[in-house]
Amino acid sequence: MRRYDGGVPAKPVLTAEELAAALRDAAPSSDDDVTVLRDGRRIDSREAALAWLEELDAEHDARR
Secondary structure, three states, X not given: OOOOOOOOOOOOOOOHHHHHHHHHOOOOOOOOOOEEOOOOOXXXXXXXXXXXXXXXXXXXXXXX
């Protein structure tokens, strides 16, 4: 039986330049344009994102 090893081949859909060009004329984000986690926490700042990533790292390390 083959198990999923967690690897996913990555192929960019857009280049960085194409993404920058697409976003250049985009409207500014609104106050509610943020990631909301299942527990209701809002990832609305760099600090919130880094804190969440640290939590994920800790959970991952705990499972090893």
